[in-house]
Amino acid sequence: MSVMALAKALGITLRHFFSKPVTIPYPDAPVPLKPRFHGRHVLTRHPDTGLEKCIGCSLCAAACPAYAIYVEPAENDPENPVSIGERYAKVYEINMLRCIFCGNCEEACPTGAIVLGYEFELADYRYSDFVYTKEDLLVDTVGSKPQRREAKERKKPVKLGFEVPYVRPELEGVKYE
Amino acid sequence: MIWALFVTAVKALVLILALLFAFAYITWIMRRGLARFQIRLGPNRVGPFGLLQPIADAVKAIFKEDITVARADRFLYWLAPFLAFTFALAAFAVIPVGPDGWVVANIDMGVLYVFAVSELAIYGVFLAGWASGSKYPLMGGLRSIAALVGYELALGMAILPVVLMAGTLNLQEIVEWQKQHGYFIIYQFPAFLVYFIASLAEMSRTPFDFAEAEQELVAGFHTEYSSMKFVAFYIAELLHWIVGSALIATLFLGGWDAPFGLPEIPVLWLFVKWALFIFLVLWIWASWFRTRYDQMIRFAWGVLLPVATVWFLITAYYVVKGGMA
Numbered sequence: 298m299s300v301m302a303l304a305k306a307l308g309i310t311l312r313h314f315f316s317k318p319v320t321i322p323y324p325d326a327p328v329p330l331k332p333r334f335h336g337r338h339v340l341t342r343h344p345d346t347g348l349e350k351c352i353g354c355s356l357c358a359a360a361c362p363a364y365a366i367y368v369e370p371a372e373n374d375p376e377n378p379v380s381i382g383e384r385y386a387k388v389y390e391i392n393m394l395r396c397i398f399c400g401n402c403e404e405a406c407p408t409g410a411i412v413l414g415y416e417f418e419l420a421d422y423r424y425s426d427f428v429y430t431k432e433d434l435l436v437d438t439v440g441s442k443p444q445r446r447e448a449k450e451r452k453k454p455v456k457l458g459f460e461v462p463y464v465r466p467e468l469e470g471v472k473y474e
Numbered sequence: 475m476i477w478a479l480f481v482t483a484v485k486a487l488v489l490i491l492a493l494l495f496a497f498a499y500i501t502w503i504m505r506r507g508l509a510r511f512q513i514r515l516g517p518n519r520v521g522p523f524g525l526l527q528p529i530a531d532a533v534k535a536i537f538k539e540d541i542t543v544a545r546a547d548r549f550l551y552w553l554a555p556f557l558a559f560t561f562a563l564a565a566f567a568v569i570p571v572g573p574d575g576w577v578v579a580n581i582d583m584g585v586l587y588v589f590a591v592s593e594l595a596i597y598g599v600f601l602a603g604w605a606s607g608s609k610y611p612l613m614g615g616l617r618s619i620a621a622l623v624g625y626e627l628a629l630g631m632a633i634l635p636v637v638l639m640a641g642t643l644n645l646q647e648i649v650e651w652q653k654q655h656g657y658f659i660i661y662q663f664p665a666f667l668v669y670f671i672a673s674l675a676e677m678s679r680t681p682f683d684f685a686e687a688e689q690e691l692v693a694g695f696h697t698e699y700s701s702m703k704f705v706a707f708y709i710a711e712l713l714h715w716i717v718g719s720a721l722i723a724t725l726f727l728g729g730w731d732a733p734f735g736l737p738e739i740p741v742l743w744l745f746v747k748w749a750l751f752i753f754l755v756l757w758i759w760a761s762w763f764r765t766r767y768d769q770m771i772r773f774a775w776g777v778l779l780p781v782a783t784v785w786f787l788i789t790a791y792y793v794v795k796g797g798m799a
Contacts, residue, residue: 303762310511310761320515 327460335398337416350410352382360405365395394427498528511760540701545607555706558598562713565592572740584645606698614694618685624774625675631782632669635789649729659726680759719751
């Protein structure tokens with residue numbers, strides 16, 4: 298009966314009326330992300346020694362389909378090494394405007410140095426500000442460039458707009474808070 | 475005499491302000507309510523819970539460019555929103571919100587007045603469709619006239635048993651009759667159903683909102699209107715909803731009378747019953763489809779009118795036999 302169908306429609310909408318909205322009011326509330334979300338890259342370190350995992354091999358740059366990565370290697374000083382291998386990345390830059398967040402760099406990396414994290418709030422004003430250098434990518438840095446700039450201006454800690462059920466183990470030593 | 479005129483003028487002013495306030499917040503209720511039916515949040519950025527949204531909307535509308543299309547009939551184009559707005563506003567004048575004196579115009583022809591005025595508002599819609607010189611508004615205007623021919627008879631026929639039973643056309647007296655004998659929704663349930671369905675068409679709400687079907691007609695009769703002229707139509711449209719709901723509450727649910735022996739407070743009980751119908755219409759809006767206008771006309775003539783007529787004859791027989799007198 299069509300009348301029953303109409304009543305059923307009313308029932309469905311009434312049930313929805315009393316259920317919790319699915320909308321996430323994003324800037325006010327954090328966005329729930331999945332652990333495998335592809336966000337801003339992180340250059341990880343060895344947890345014991347604190348040495349960088351990156352050995353400056355440029356395989357990530359070779360794997361990058363968007364040509365977003367630039368690596369310039371240099372020889373390690375044996376007395377005071379930066380990384381575990383013979384060489385380390387003297388310059389490591391990722392252009393976040395070119396990056397398509399495919400994760401090929403992470404796949405290509407032989408030492409697991411470059412890993413895609415969760416940060417996605419990268420919007421900024423100048424082209425040059427989208428080139429993330431080693432300092433911006435290393436594990437201890439929390440927040441994107443604009444976020445850190447804003448935090449510095451307001452003298453408040455960086456506020457991240459997401460939450461994850463757990464941080465996947467590849468992101469060794471990364472702490473989001 | 476002058477004092478009475480003054481009192482009426484003040485009452486009218488208060489009513490107009492109240493109605494415009496109700497309109498402003500009905501847009502908020504509509505948007506938030508529809509959003510909740512669709513598991514969304516709705517506008518919540520302006521003020522707490524988005525409560526200042528109507529003010530933001532008003533400011534936006536005022537500063538929009540007022541466009542008159544080149545092929546428009548200028549006089550009628552200007553007149554149409556004015557007509558729609560005025561008549562929609564005027565219809566509420568006879569609806570009592572409380573016992574003696576809580577009504578702007580306590581006239582003996584109350585029911586007829588409401589019908590006459592709220593149907594005059596259709597001229598606004600039709601003239602807008604005609605004067606815009608554009609095909610979508612024309613289609614919208616034609617549809618609303620075609621629908622009027624359908625639902626108006628059913629609407630009038632559904633009101634007759636109520637009038638017969640109460641023995642008066644005065645809305646205040648109808649409410650007082652219900653206060654004494656019980657609400658008409660109990661005695662006149664078939665009439666209530668017919669009236670409610672037909673008044674959905676009168677308010678041009680889902681499932682009979684084909685006069686402004688977005689998917690087919692852009693925005694129907696007010697496609698070519700912008701700025702405050704558009705706002706006038708928007709107010710008129712929502713006022714039909716407001717007045718229609720208040721009228722059903724008055725005719726079938728006892729108006730301002732306090733139900734279940736609760737203390738009698740003017741305005742409050744009519745407001746509660748009114749809110750019930752506002753919600754009901756919103757609920758239907760969120761749930762149902764839109765009919766084709768020929769389907770609606772066939773339904774109005776083929777189902778609503780015969781049901782209302784038969785029920786009217788039954789009531790007439792009952793009243794003539796001396797029941798309820």
